[in-house]
Amino acid sequence: MGLEGKNVIVTGGVFGIGSVIVDSFVKAGAHVIIADLEKTAGIKYAKKLRGAVEFFRVDLGKEAGIKAFIRSAVSRHKKIDILINNAGIGGWQNIEKRRTSEWQRIIAVNLTGPYLCVKYALPYMPEGSVIINISSTRALMSEKNTEPYSASKGGLLALTHALAVSLSENKIRVNAISPGWIDTSAFGKKGHAAQVKLKKSDLLQHPAGRVGTPSDVSEACLFLADNERAGFITGQNLVIDGGMTKKMIYS
Numbered sequence: 001m002g003l004e005g006k007n008v009i010v011t012g013g014v015f016g017i018g019s020v021i022v023d024s025f026v027k028a029g030a031h032v033i034i035a036d037l038e039k040t041a042g043i044k045y046a047k048k049l050r051g052a053v054e055f056f057r058v059d060l061g062k063e064a065g066i067k068a069f070i071r072s073a074v075s076r077h078k079k080i081d082i083l084i085n086n087a088g089i090g091g092w093q094n095i096e097k098r099r100t101s102e103w104q105r106i107i108a109v110n111l112t113g114p115y116l117c118v119k120y121a122l123p124y125m126p127e128g129s130v131i132i133n134i135s136s137t138r139a140l141m142s143e144k145n146t147e148p149y150s151a152s153k154g155g156l157l158a159l160t161h162a163l164a165v166s167l168s169e170n171k172i173r174v175n176a177i178s179p180g181w182i183d184t185s186a187f188g189k190k191g192h193a194a195q196v197k198l199k200k201s202d203l204l205q206h207p208a209g210r211v212g213t214p215s216d217v218s219e220a221c222l223f224l225a226d227n228e229r230a231g232f233i234t235g236q237n238l239v240i241d242g243g244m245t246k247k248m249i250y251s
């Protein structure tokens, strides 16, 4: 897939799934703009990828930061062809104990952040541009004590189909990907699923016989970003979970 001349924003592109999405789009010839909180690692990573990647330190939970980031990115590059809203945070806590500020922060980063990235990037997105929102299978099913994460990811799926309809006038396609268990342990302590030693039962409980890898997600991003192959797909949610959400688990 030739993405030469295309500018791609990947939020949360320094660690985990986001960093593999960045690598895949760079390999496909794109210029990638990372928006992430992690300054030191972000600058180091951009240096390693020599000019193909630019790093902006942005807190995606803050509107002013997002607005300033898009302004600087387009002052250099004039257009954004692909926006991948990948950054996300979680946190397990009992509803009675969880501070309201924590609920608000998770909703701000995971749901309001993607909305604002679209709002401010839209004037610079030409016809044929593509938006991909990284949701989660937790938008569809839950463990205990995950209310803000699940609600934010469910909201992101609804935001995806709302935008797909609104932006059809701009000829922009908008889709979501919902990963299940993706092993990001190769990316150090900072990844939210990091440092888990996988047991055989972790793998075998999946109908696919394994947990996911970040490249399972990045390959789907490349597909959805391609107007030739995925031009008739918009407003959809692609679940990448090794079959877990299709498995009946009544005992």
Ligand SMILES: NC(=O)c1ccc[n+]([C@@H]2O[C@H](COP(=O)([O-])OP(=O)(O)OC[C@H]3O[C@@H](n4cnc5c(N)ncnc54)[C@H](O)[C@@H]3O)[C@@H](O)[C@H]2O)c1
Pocket (backbone or CB within 6 Å): 011, 012, 013, 014, 015, 016, 017, 018, 035, 036, 037, 038, 058, 059, 060, 061, 086, 087, 088, 089, 109, 134, 135, 136, 137, 178, 179, 180, 181, 182, 183, 184, 187, 190, 191, 192, 193
């Ligand atoms: N790993 C999984 O199993 C899994 C499963 C389902 C969905 N997801 C989703 O995939 C996406 C990536 O997950 P991951 O496992 O790679 O996460 P991760 O924690 O490894 O990486 C997240 C990245 O986002 C950045 N980030 C966090 N908060 C930010 C903020 N306020 N502003 C800017 N950047 C910020 C981090 O610095 C990091 O680079 C997330 O949206 C997550 O919810 C992950």
